[in-house]
Structures are given as C-alpha cells and as structure tokens.
Amino acid sequence: MATVEIQSGVKTKLDGVRETLRGAMLGRNDVCLTCSFQAEDVLLAKLAVELDASIPVLFLDTGYHFRETYAYRDRIAADWRLNLVNLLPEKTVAEQEAEHGLLHQSAPDRCCKLRKVEPLFKAVAEYGVWITGLRREQASTRAALDEAALFTLPGGKQVLKLAPLAAWTTREVWYACEQLEIPLLPLYERGYPSIGCEPCTTLPLDASDPRSGRWGGRKVECGIHIEPAASSQNPRENAQGASCATASDS
Ligand code: SF4
DSSP: OOOHHHHHHHHHHHHHHHHHHHHHHTTOSOEEEEOOSSHHHHHHHHHHHHHOTTOEEEEEOOSOBOHHHHHHHHHHHHHHTOEEEEEOOSSOHHHHHHHHOOHHHHOHHHHHIIIIIHHHHHHHTTOSEEEOOOOGGGOGGGTTOOSEEEEEOTTSOEEEEEOTTTTOOHHHHHHHHHHTTOOOOGGGGGTOSSOOBGGGBOSOSSTTOGGGGBGGGSOSOOSTTSOHHHHHHOHHHHHHHOOOSSOOOO
C-alpha cells in the first residue's frame, strides 16, 4: 500500500510529466521516444500516446532479448496501437555469431555498439527531440542526469534529449503504473529489477544496486546514453561517470 506521501507526490509528478510532454510534443512532428519496455519507459509511452498516438516508439531489437520481453512488447504495442519502430542491427544474431562468436561474452562493448548504439544513433538522427525514461536513481552513472539537455550524435547533429522521469523513484514509477492500470513486464515478478538482453541480464549481484545484474558487473552502460564525442575523448571516465545528457536504455 502506497503512503499518502507517495500518492500525492506521484499525482503532482504525473501532472509535471504530462506538462513536459505537452511542451515537447505538441506542434512538432520530429519527436521520438525510446522504449525498452521496462516500467518507466512503458509509463512514459502511455503518457505520450495520450497526447499523440502516432509518436514513434523506438525499440532496440537486438535479437538477444528475453522471450518474455518480445511477447510483452507485442502485447502492449497491439493493445495500445503503438507506432512501434523496431531498430535492427546490420547483422542478424546468427550472422554476427558466425563472424565474431559470442561478442556479448568476449567483447560486450563491441556487441552493444553493433546492436544498440549504432542502430539507435542512426535512428535518432531523424528526429529533433528524443524522449527517454532515464532516472537518476537507476544507477550511479545516472545520478547527475539532466531532465533536458542537448545530445550530440555522430556527425555533429544535436537533438534535445529529455528525461521527464529523472527525479522519480522506483516506487513512484510502480505506483503510477498501478494507478494507470499499466501491466508490467512479467520478468519483474522473477526478481529482475533491470532488464536488458538475456545473455547480459542476471538477478542483481548487489541487492542495493538494481543494475548490478547487468553485464555481470563488467560494465554499467550499453553506450546509448553517452555522447560519442565525449566517449571518444575519455571512454573510461564517461562509461563510469556520466553522461546522460539524457534516456532509459535498457
Ligand atoms: S546487452 Fe549484451 S547481448 Fe545486448 S547488445 Fe549489449 S553485449 Fe550484446
């Protein structure tokens, strides 16, 4: 049972997010939203499609997601009539594995680059505004997340990257989903607090860190929230520290 404090806080925060989305979306046709189909992204998708049912909802279809994630994505997309855009890497999983083996084991940064970063940056370059479900509480790498910031893509184009849920807690997200009758990805019931590709997602190694089950502790971000220019200047610092001028990966 949510406390009265959470109930009234979420109501105020929902009003604020709706206002942010209204300001970002209305009168524009160059706005997209990325969605990993984790709770915060689905909450944002719900609020965004209330304003514009045609907003492109970008999903990084790496080919490595859990069966449950694909089934849930398809169910939500059908029920809400989402304008779902599945972003595919250049190579299928079979082609990549035939050429390079299991990159998610041998070189996860390279695997994420091929299957997430490159397809996403290419797609986002078509837009002027990128809405994400990133939250500061998700990880230490996101603690300084701005709610709005310019993000420079490879090639120099800048998009406005928004994180309207930046200040939300996990409890608030879950309470809002409950209030809006949003069904959640069933994998949460199996104890996964953060869900990405199946080979790189386990139950958390540290109960206090929801992302500690991602990549077996070998890394903490896939790279889609790190500006390429900053990344090339000092990859280690940016991988550990920062950056999201911005969104919810995954
Ligand atoms: S999360 Fe794992 S499987 Fe998915 S793209 Fe990154 S390294 Fe590859």
